[in-house]
Amino acid sequence: MEAALGMAYAGKRALVCMKHVGMNVAADAFVNSAITGVNGGLVVLAADDPSMHSSQNEQDSRFYGKFAMIPILEPSTQQEAYDMMAYAYQLSEETKLPVLMRVVTRLAHSRAGVVVREPLAQNALNPEADRTHWVLLPANARRQYASLVGKQEDLVKISNCSRANRLNLIEGKRKEVGVIACGIAYNYVMENITPDMEVPILKLSQYPIPEFLIDLLHRNCKSILVAEDGQPLVEEQLKSLLGADFPVKGRLTGDLPRMGELTPDSVGAALGVNIEQPYTNAQNVMPRPPALCQGCGHRDVYDALNKVAAEYEGARIFGDIGCYTLGALPPFRAIDSCVDMGASITMAKGAADAGVFPAIAVIGDSTFTHSGMTGLLDAINDNANITVVISDNLTTAMTGGQDSAGTNKFEAICLGLGLAPEHVRVVVPLPKNMEEITRTIREEIEYKGVSVIIPRRECMQTLQRKLRNKKK
Numbered sequence: 001m002e003a004a005l006g007m008a009y010a011g012k013r014a015l016v017c018m019k020h021v022g023m024n025v026a027a028d029a030f031v032n033s034a035i036t037g038v039n040g041g042l043v044v045l046a047a048d049d050p051s052m053h054s055s056q057n058e059q060d061s062r063f064y065g066k067f068a069m070i071p072i073l074e075p076s077t078q079q080e081a082y083d084m085m086a087y088a089y090q091l092s093e094e095t096k097l098p099v100l101m102r103v104v105t106r107l108a109h110s111r112a113g114v115v116v117r118e119p120l121a122q123n124a125l126n127p128e129a130d131r132t133h134w135v136l137l138p139a140n141a142r143r144q145y146a147s148l149v150g151k152q153e154d155l156v157k158i159s160n161c162s163r164a165n166r167l168n169l170i171e172g173k174r175k176e177v178g179v180i181a182c183g184i185a186y187n188y189v190m191e192n193i194t195p196d197m198e199v200p201i202l203k204l205s206q207y208p209i210p211e212f213l214i215d216l217l218h219r220n221c222k223s224i225l226v227a228e229d230g231q232p233l234v235e236e237q238l239k240s241l242l243g244a245d246f247p248v249k250g251r252l253t254g255d256l257p258r259m260g261e262l263t264p265d266s267v268g269a270a271l272g273v274n275i276e277q278p279y280t281n282a283q284n285v286m287p288r289p290p291a292l293c294q295g296c297g298h299r300d301v302y303d304a305l306n307k308v309a310a311e312y313e314g315a316r317i318f319g320d321i322g323c324y325t326l327g328a329l330p331p332f333r334a335i336d337s338c339v340d341m342g343a344s345i346t347m348a349k350g351a352a353d354a355g356v357f358p359a360i361a362v363i364g365d366s367t368f369t370h371s372g373m374t375g376l377l378d379a380i381n382d383n384a385n386i387t388v389v390i391s392d393n394l395t396t397a398m399t400g401g402q403d404s405a406g407t408n409k410f411e412a413i414c415l416g417l418g419l420a421p422e423h424v425r426v427v428v429p430l431p432k433n434m435e436e437i438t439r440t441i442r443e444e445i446e447y448k449g450v451s452v453i454i455p456r457r458e459c460m461q462t463l464q465r466k467l468r469n470k471k472k
Helices: 002-009 020-036 062-068 078-095 138-150 152-161 185-192 211-219 233-242 264-270 297-309 323-328 343-354 365-381 410-416 431-446 460-471
Strands: 014-019 042-048 099-104 166-168 178-182 201-204 224-228 316-318 359-364 386-391 424-427 451-455
Touching: 002 014, 002 020, 002 042, 014 020, 020 042, 020 062, 020 138, 042 078, 062 099, 062 233, 078 099, 078 152, 138 152, 152 211, 166 211, 178 185, 178 211, 178 233, 185 201, 185 224, 185 264, 201 211, 211 233, 224 233, 224 264, 297 323, 297 359, 297 386, 297 431, 297 451, 316 343, 323 359, 343 359, 343 365, 343 386, 359 365, 365 386, 365 410, 386 431, 410 424, 410 451, 424 431, 431 451
Parallel strands: 014 042, 042 099, 178 201, 178 224, 316 359, 359 386, 386 451, 424 451
Antiparallel strands: 166 201
16 A cells, blocks of 8 residues: 555556455555545555455445545446546546545456456656655644545535436336445346336445435435445435435345345345245255365464364464464364454464463464564564464465565564574474474473474465476
8 A cells, every 4th residue: 555655656556456454454554645645546446345255354445435535436347347447547636536446255256248448558757746745744734634624525526426326216206215226236236126116226336425416316215225235334324414304224224134245135125026036055065164275284283283282271372364264174173363464473472461371373474474573573572472383385375376475584584573593493394294393382382482483385286386387
């Protein structure tokens, strides 16, 4: 996020992509980028995960955009996502603000044919000439914040006129129900609408919410159903905008499920459509929960940790984010926590400070360079009594096998942070080395201070890929 902001400072266009929990990590720079403004176009693409298919929560990134007071785009289809990107840069450069584009799992994990256009030319290098609004000392920040607040009325006007927001009214007397369909939920609404149904619909794909269009819709119907995949951001705003006496239905009222993804069935039921063949999970298919790959080095790490931890009554193993998080599942059931990237080391430190012994942290090589190094430095500075296992499979395995930022540098990083050389231990996680690995773990647990064990063996997926490529 900060690198993209630096590009925008230089006058270039930049795109930064993350999933919703990445917004938490980027929040400091993200929120402040609305105060600095941008010079070149800056778009933040956040992929949310309703139903938590592969996430710790199902937070809604639209709240971040509203909190930062910047424009938000929410496409309904792959083509819209593509087309909106060019518009997003135009909007960013016209308003001098970053733009948040929010997608969800069903859009991010799908494919479609897309009609492409000629690529936009990158901006010429044009570093910002006015230094003051990029230096967020209080005097400058207050002035910049006043400018941001002053743009809000214009942002609402832009939303009212945006082609991303389409209002389909139906002539005649007021209809029983109107629908506001946000982003991908528009598809679920349209799957249920038949020609004989008189339902005015506002397709909402740009925020701040278009108050003029919403007022037109509310004058055309007696109640509004809000279909939004995520948390009830629009529904909450409508209750304030339209008053307590006007019926607004959605997730808060129970007309749509409070948690998880929307589906055509759940939206159809809220519209009063008779679902003759509701979708149900297949009953004759055995579940196949994810598991660590056969031959994975993490398996041997957990075998060794479980064996040694069983010798200590109060042992706790704090896990982290990565494919090795699967060590929480059978057959290992090896970790006691998994909260966010880097939390294994700092949670182990906090637990050790509280008296837990032994407190063991398991973190992957990529997660360690992402969020673990500062926690390790904190533990070293406090001489916390923890044992840190950096399970190094020489790649970023969970997201496709990219190079890991710290490969072949972990010993040097640990020493540079101040760890005693004799307590940086490297082992090779193989069954034949189990005696050496368990002995090393015992020795470092008994050391009253911070120690790091680095089990190192290449990921089976990347190894097999390399072997296949060699045969070609």
